[in-house]
Amino acid sequence: MRRNEVDAVLIDEDTLDLHELASACAVPTTWVVERIEAGLFACCSSGAGEMRFASAHLIRARRMAITERCFDANQELAALVADLLEEVEQLRRQVRIR
Amino acid sequence: MEFKEYYKTLGVGQSASADEIKKAYRGLARKYHPDVSKEADASARMAEVNEAYAVLSDPEKRAAFDRLAQRRAAGQDFQPPPGWDAGFDFSEAGSPAGNDGDFSDFFNTLFSRAARAQRGQERGGGARAQVRGGDHHARISIDLADAYQGATRPLALRQAQLDESGNVVTADRVLDVQIPKGVKEGQSIRLRGQGSPGLNGGPAGDLYLEINFEPDPRYRIEDRDVTQTLPVAPWEAALGARIEVPTPSGQVEVNVPAGSNNGRKLRLKGRGIPGDAPGDLYLELELASPPANDEKARELYRTMAREFSSFNPRQQMGA
Numbered sequence: 001m002r003r004n005e006v007d008a009v010l011i012d013e014d015t016l017d018l019h020e021l022a023s024a025c026a027v028p029t030t031w032v033v034e035r036i037e038a039g040l041f042a043c044c045s046s047g048a049g050e051m052r053f054a055s056a057h058l059i060r061a062r063r064m065a066i067t068e069r070c071f072d073a074n075q076e077l078a079a080l081v082a083d084l085l086e087e088v089e090q091l092r093r094q095v096r097i098r
Numbered sequence: 099m100e101f102k103e104y105y106k107t108l109g110v111g112q113s114a115s116a117d118e119i120k121k122a123y124r125g126l127a128r129k130y131h132p133d134v135s136k137e138a139d140a141s142a143r144m145a146e147v148n149e150a151y152a153v154l155s156d157p158e159k160r161a162a163f164d165r166l167a168q169r170r171a172a173g174q175d176f177q178p179p180p181g182w183d184a185g186f187d188f189s190e191a192g193s194p195a196g197n198d199g200d201f202s203d204f205f206n207t208l209f210s211r212a213a214r215a216q217r218g219q220e221r222g223g224g225a226r227a228q229v230r231g232g233d234h235h236a237r238i239s240i241d242l243a244d245a246y247q248g249a250t251r252p253l254a255l256r257q258a259q260l261d262e263s264g265n266v267v268t269a270d271r272v273l274d275v276q277i278p279k280g281v282k283e284g285q286s287i288r289l290r291g292q293g294s295p296g297l298n299g300g301p302a303g304d305l306y307l308e309i310n311f312e313p314d315p316r317y318r319i320e321d322r323d324v325t326q327t328l329p330v331a332p333w334e335a336a337l338g339a340r341i342e343v344p345t346p347s348g349q350v351e352v353n354v355p356a357g358s359n360n361g362r363k364l365r366l367k368g369r370g371i372p373g374d375a376p377g378d379l380y381l382e383l384e385l386a387s388p389p390a391n392d393e394k395a396r397e398l399y400r401t402m403a404r405e406f407s408s409f410n411p412r413q414q415m416g417a
Contacts, residue, residue: 005250005274008287008307015288024233024306055286059308062235063133070127085133089284093320 016053024058025065032061040064040079060086101176102204104150104163112164116155123151141237149201152209159209166208178208231294231303238307240277242317242324245309245371246346248279253307255292275307280372282322283311317346322370322377325363329386330354335362345369345379352381360385 009015022029035041036051041061043051053061060082067078105112108122130137130144137143153159170176201210238253253273273292281287286306293303311319318325328343338356342349347369354364362383370377390396410417 004271005276006289006292007276008278008289010278010281011286011288011306020304023230024235024304026232055284055308058286058306059284071124088134 011055011058015055016058018051018053021053021058021061025061027061027065031065035061035064035075035079038075040075099176099203099207101167101170102149102202104153107146107150108154110154112167116157119151119154123147123155145201149205152201153205162208176204227298228300229297230300231296233303234293234305236305236307237310238275238277239310239312240281241312242314242319242346242371244277245281245311246279249277250274251277255305273305277309280376281309282371282373283309283319285309319371322373322375323380324370324377325380325382327384328352328364328381329384330358332385332387335359335383335385343381347379354383358383 016024018029018032022032025032032041032051036043041057041064043053043057063082063085064075064078067073067081068075073081105114108114108119108126110118110122114122126147127144129135130140130147132141132144135144153163166178236253236255238251240249240251243249244251251274253275255271255273273289275287275289278287286308289305289307291302292305295302316326324346326345330339330341333339334341334354335358336356338358339354341352341354343352345366350366350369352364352366360383364381364383366379366381368376369379388395390399
């Protein structure tokens with residue numbers, strides 16, 4: 001079995017550009033832009049006006065894309081599912097903290 | 099290569115309509131959704147279901163699969179006959195989950211984008227456009243200490259790739275992943291070029307790893323802040339003490355203020371998970387009483403009971 005060592009890059013607040021996010025979610029860039037314009041999805045602003053994305057955006061975009069594909073859901077419903085999953089994660093963290 | 103029983107995976111018959119296949123798929127997608135499923139092997143089952151649906155939901159792929167299923171000899175290792183897909187024109191649509199990095203040898207050899215491109219090139223000849231490989235996604239669990247110090251963690255992967263002849267093969271490999279110091283739960287890290295190989299000399303895709311922390315009863319974590327229970331003796335809490343405490347960032351000496359009660363939190367600024375704005379470490383005091391397991395200890399407790407006769411620990415309950 002091959003074995004090799006690779007460096008990982010932390011996806012911080014402004015790591016991914018629009019093309020990288022779209023590629024990671026296997027969607028066209030227009031898919032991302034449409035959902036940002038519809039207020040279903042956010043991005044980090046940058047001085048140059050270029051859209052940049054962080055880990056949380058990547059996870060939300062993937063959840064929405066998978067929900068839309070798996071269940072033929074419209075984008076608002078997929079965003080609602082992503083909202084609920086984020087809420088569940090937050091509540092689970094709170095349960096662990098108490 | 100193992101022949102995949104896609105109809106069985108989705109729990110439908112071979113004569114199932116497109117609507118029946120879709121309905122079965124959606125039911126299983128809900129059952130094995132990685133964010134909500136309690137099943138131990140949910141991710142693997144979801145990949146199987148996605149793979150089956152990627153084939154059976156595409157009329158051309160389904161027809162080619164049905165023809166293969168009719169021709170194969172039961173109980174034998176499966177190898178696709180030459181020209182098995184002649185007459186079929188598979189769509190370029192991806193799998194329902196977006197990419198097919200987690201799919202089986204069977205799928206990768208017959209239906210993956212790389213395999214289809216390779217067969218197209220063999221038949222048509224000539225150069226084709228370079229295509230970037232797909233990105234892959236996985237989760238990796240690390241210890242809290244790894245986030246404080248950084249670490250190297252092995253990650254076993256099974257991936258489709260092209261061999262020297264350009265054929266699609268599945269290879270097992272282990273990546274020693276350098277986990278960066280300061281990573282938080284839910285954050286992703288990117289390994290450039292570790293996704294699917296590109297086509298016709300195109301660049302490989304990336305591998306994204308979502309970070310999860312292994313549960314550790316000693317710590318509770320929120321963002322970069324870490325809370326750790328600190329057991330103290332009643333006299334340490336009452337009288338104050340300087341005590342040695344093992345923390346995720348090493349041994350520290352802590353001043354417990356006199357008059358502390360159970361549950362009091364002491365903040366150690368900047369000793370949470372490292373970062374540009376490092377988190378804080380909270381030490382939550384937990385009173386630990388000595389056991390009354392010999393006469394001398396019991397006599398000490400009796401003395402306390404006499405001396406603190408007016409103390410009512412249940413006063414706030416109205417008792």
